[in-house]
Amino acid sequence: MTAQGDAIRRAVTRPVAAISLGWLVVISLACACAGWLSPHDPLAQDLSTTLSGPTSEYWLGTDDLGRDVLSRLLHGGSGLLVTALIPVGVSVLIGVPVGLLAGYLRGPVDTLANFAADVLFAMPGLVVVLAVAAVTDNNITLMAIVFGVLTSGVTYRVARNATAGARSMPYVDAALVSRLPRRRILARHILPNLAGPLTVQTFIQYSGTFLFLTSLSFLGLGFSPETPSWGQLTLTAAHNMYVNPWMMVPVGFALTSTVLALNLVGFAILRGLTGHRRPRSAPRPRKDRRAAHANADASPATRPLRLADGDIANQSALVIEDLQIAFGAADEALAVAGVSLAVRKGEAFGLVGESGSGKTTTALAVLGLVPPPGRVLAGQILLDGQDLLALGESGLREVRRHKIGLISQEPMVALDPCFTVGSQLRELLRLRRGLSRKAASRTARDLLREVGLRTPDVVATQYPHQLSGGIAQRVSIALALSGEPQILVADEPTTALDVTVQAEILDLLRRLQSERSMTLLLVSHDLGVVADLCDRVAVMADGRIVEEGTTEKVLTAPEHAYSRQLIQATPRLNDSNEITSLGRERKAT
Amino acid sequence: MTEPLLAVEELAVTYRKSWRSSSVRAVDGVSLGLNSGEIVGVVGESGSGKSTLGRALLGLTKSTAGSIRFGGRDVTHERAGSRSSGRVLQVVFQDPFSSLNPARTVGSILSEPLEMHGGMSADAANSKIRELLLRVGLPADAMHRYPSAFSGGQRQRIAIARAISVDPDLVICDEATSALDVVTQARMLELLGSLSAERRMAVLFIAHDLAVVAAIAHRVVVLYQGRVMEQGPCRAILASPLHPYTRALELSSPVPDPAAQRERRRRRVEALAASTVEVSQEVPEVGCPFAPRCPEAFSACWTSRPKDNAVGDRTVACHLYDADLAPNPENRRNETA
Numbered sequence: 031m032t033a034q035g036d037a038i039r040r041a042v043t044r045p046v047a048a049i050s051l052g053w054l055v056v057i058s059l060a061c062a063c064a065g066w067l068s069p070h071d072p073l074a075q076d077l078s079t080t081l082s083g084p085t086s087e088y089w090l091g092t093d094d095l096g097r098d099v100l101s102r103l104l105h106g107g108s109g110l111l112v113t114a115l116i117p118v119g120v121s122v123l124i125g126v127p128v129g130l131l132a133g134y135l136r137g138p139v140d141t142l143a144n145f146a147a148d149v150l151f152a153m154p155g156l157v158v159v160l161a162v163a164a165v166t167d168n169n170i171t172l173m174a175i176v177f178g179v180l181t182s183g184v185t186y187r188v189a190r191n192a193t194a195g196a197r198s199m200p201y202v203d204a205a206l207v208s209r210l211p212r213r214r215i216l217a218r219h220i221l222p223n224l225a226g227p228l229t230v231q232t233f234i235q236y237s238g239t240f241l242f243l244t245s246l247s248f249l250g251l252g253f254s255p256e257t258p259s260w261g262q263l264t265l266t267a268a269h270n271m272y273v274n275p276w277m278m279v280p281v282g283f284a285l286t287s288t289v290l291a292l293n294l295v296g297f298a299i300l301r302g303l304t305g306h307r308r309p310r311s312a313p314r315p316r317k318d319r320r321a322a323h324a325n326a327d328a329s330p331a332t333r334p335l336r337l338a339d340g341d342i343a344n345q346s347a348l349v350i351e352d353l354q355i356a357f358g359a360a361d362e363a364l365a366v367a368g369v370s371l372a373v374r375k376g377e378a379f380g381l382v383g384e385s386g387s388g389k390t391t392t393a394l395a396v397l398g399l400v401p402p403p404g405r406v407l408a409g410q411i412l413l414d415g416q417d418l419l420a421l422g423e424s425g426l427r428e429v430r431r432h433k434i435g436l437i438s439q440e441p442m443v444a445l446d447p448c449f450t451v452g453s454q455l456r457e458l459l460r461l462r463r464g465l466s467r468k469a470a471s472r473t474a475r476d477l478l479r480e481v482g483l484r485t486p487d488v489v490a491t492q493y494p495h496q497l498s499g500g501i502a503q504r505v506s507i508a509l510a511l512s513g514e515p516q517i518l519v520a521d522e523p524t525t526a527l528d529v530t531v532q533a534e535i536l537d538l539l540r541r542l543q544s545e546r547s548m549t550l551l552l553v554s555h556d557l558g559v560v561a562d563l564c565d566r567v568a569v570m571a572d573g574r575i576v577e578e579g580t581t582e583k584v585l586t587a588p589e590h591a592y593s594r595q596l597i598q599a600t601p602r603l604n605d606s607n608e609i610t611s612l613g614r615e616r617k618a619t
Numbered sequence: 620m621t622e623p624l625l626a627v628e629e630l631a632v633t634y635r636k637s638w639r640s641s642s643v644r645a646v647d648g649v650s651l652g653l654n655s656g657e658i659v660g661v662v663g664e665s666g667s668g669k670s671t672l673g674r675a676l677l678g679l680t681k682s683t684a685g686s687i688r689f690g691g692r693d694v695t696h697e698r699a700g701s702r703s704s705g706r707v708l709q710v711v712f713q714d715p716f717s718s719l720n721p722a723r724t725v726g727s728i729l730s731e732p733l734e735m736h737g738g739m740s741a742d743a744a745n746s747k748i749r750e751l752l753l754r755v756g757l758p759a760d761a762m763h764r765y766p767s768a769f770s771g772g773q774r775q776r777i778a779i780a781r782a783i784s785v786d787p788d789l790v791i792c793d794e795a796t797s798a799l800d801v802v803t804q805a806r807m808l809e810l811l812g813s814l815s816a817e818r819r820m821a822v823l824f825i826a827h828d829l830a831v832v833a834a835i836a837h838r839v840v841v842l843y844q845g846r847v848m849e850q851g852p853c854r855a856i857l858a859s860p861l862h863p864y865t866r867a868l869e870l871s872s873p874v875p876d877p878a879a880q881r882e883r884r885r886r887r888v889e890a891l892a893a894s895t896v897e898v899s900q901e902v903p904e905v906g907c908p909f910a911p912r913c914p915e916a917f918s919a920c921w922t923s924r925p926k927d928n929a930v931g932d933r934t935v936a937c938h939l940y941d942a943d944l945a946p947n948p949e950n951r952r953n954e955t956a
Contacts, residue, residue, distance in 0.1 A: 199717050199718075199720075200712040200713075200714060200717050200718040201717065201718050201719055201720045201728075203674075203677070203679050203699075203710070203712070204710060204712065204718060204778075204781065205731060206678075206679065206698075206699040206700055207677055207678075207679070207699050207700065207702075207703070207708065207709060207710045208700070208703075208709070208731055208732035208735055208736075208781075208785070209699075209700035209701070209703055209732075209735045209736070210700070210731060210735055211700075218720075218723070219720055222722045384800035384801070384802065385800055499665075528664035528665055528827070529664070529827070529828070529829070529868060529871040529872050530664065530867050530868060530871045532871065532873075533870075533871035533873070533884075533887060536873075537884075537888075555800065555801070556873070557801075557875030558872065558873030558874050558875050558880065559873055560875070561873060561874065561875045561876055561877045561879075561880045562873045562877075562880045562884065581877050582877050582878070585875050585876055585877060586876060586877070586878075595802055596801060596802065597875055598805075599801040599802040599804065599805035600801050600875045601801075601804075601805070601808075601828070601830040601831045601833065601834040602830055602874045602875060602876075603829065603830050603833055603857060603869060603872055603874060
């Protein structure tokens, strides 16, 4: 089945939802079979035992006229459960077609339908239904229909938004180009997208209607006074609260448990659809790592110590040793499977590979920022001889504050949209360097100038959304420099930028690196970017480093077959036949 | 000479974000032609209007001026589907995830265009789908699986299979390989190139990366802010880009060879010493959109719109190649190197 269907099925089979669903089935069946199941006639009065508690004769007690509460509950439930379907059905019948049309056609149809929905929202539902009750002499069906029309605005909104979302999917565009008629596009590509949100909406609306109808009969409206109804039972129970408080128990339980179950099922489906599931119970990272460490100590053979020993460690700004990171279960492949590397002080080190090679995860581990559910299983990360993996969160925060700066792929994500560039930078400077207000604003201006902004004062007063991609990336570099880090970790810093801007950012990184004699760890999929900036490079594939060496050597005389393949596949401008020749070579072999 | 398969004249697409704001010209007077079997690359940076151009050609976005002739018919005002009533038009989108409906099997995705073009029996359609899957390098049993079972590269192969299923005369590829890893991208380009050659299928290949376009296209159209800066044969443009913008684009694209890249960097710094970081001046309303960033801009660039100057077998929209306007005749680069 579809992924959506699977998600819903998974969601409703979780314990809470399954119990709720089970309860709904039980109560619907019981009410449907009220005629056979109920031990007494719901209307039969036994004036000798009025307002009794549970007895062997009357399991749930009797009401003020000596009628059996259980029988009245069962008979009253069937009418309520069926009548509550009417408003839901009406609002689906109105809301879905109109929502489909408005979301698909947009323009004036959409505007008009939205206006109509707004009008419906503005109507006081209860007052209108009371008016209908007065005019139609308490006709419950008509009242339910009117209530359905009044609530159809919500269904319309849900249908319209789901349609509009699906309408802009490229697969709908592809179907349009393929001359698929409109009704088939709607049926095939758009309606399935509505199924999930509408199911949720229907459940929620059904439980709302359920309560609304009960409230009506509590007021003596809707269901005729002769027939039993849950609202009337509640009213009777409320009247005799002091004489026989017991009666409220079965009545209240039936009502709240049913509404609660409806809401829980609806919520479970919603969670299944939007993926708000609790992450699989992964062991907490730090504990896990200690265990792994213990294992590694027990068997030293599995833990090569070639890098940390001797001179390399002294010359290195950053040493990573046998780093292992896993995301999934224990038996799944490791995202980083034993990476060891040493970045020398003041050099630019490139980590290249395709998506999923583990290059970004490796770099984020240096900052202690492996995204959950990822966890470090083993290894060491030495920054100036200090093992970062042994540090607690506060120690890591200190390292991030003063020793390592991060530049991410999306500059906009690094910037807070609510504050101006200047205030964000000043805040960081005061925090990280302990500067006074005045000194911070002077240093902020200097930093913005240093990252190549010619009008630092103008940029400082701007909000992130006012910046172009290139300027935003320059600002985020300035933010990364605010703690005067020894190492700058740049994760695909130019991937989201245009090539002309990319070249400028690369120039800037090169200049900053030499001026500040900073160490740079660059993560990139683009060999051209690495060739432009890096002294040494490591090629990663499937969580391992397959080749490492000077950029010159790895890019011009690669030893590993994978590096060769990567280099050959990279399109380049000075030889436009590169790719077709690769194709021929592949066919020949 | 016969009429080209696709002839676009002075096409414009204007957007208006709200009824009060002034309109944005996403595509601004683009003219280009495409012959059968030809691969034309459209290259431009973000905001250059390249994707809007593609959507306008497909009929997914309304064009506000100009004309589109496809297969000898004026299709400017026709909707997406009806453009294919004579010659067949198809598309491959950038995102291999959202371009395939996750709720339908690969077989049903591939049969969609088939059922609309010529009634085919279920058996014939099935064997056609099998053949298509094999052609794009996927196993035939892929038709029973859902898109979620495939990687990005494989999904893009499915999208290509869907596009070629109806033997299109023209396929518009909108950043079709941008979301892929380089090795996958290389295979995809090779596949598109060979499909185009064996079926005489024209391809309009839209991309932001000049190097990728260079690997596949016969001709290149360079877009900047909705206008064509330069167009002509791919090799000639790469060997000696004439427009200052094309030159900037060419020199900015890094090559995976440190020595060569150092040399390119030196040339770029020399050529574009004056490139601005912040756009200090608004893009001129009447002049050349590249003027604020152009190291060679002169007064005319701000006051009059460059016309398409023919230089050899290409056109360059730059005043430097306009005999009447160029400030210094010696500076004029009239010969193609």
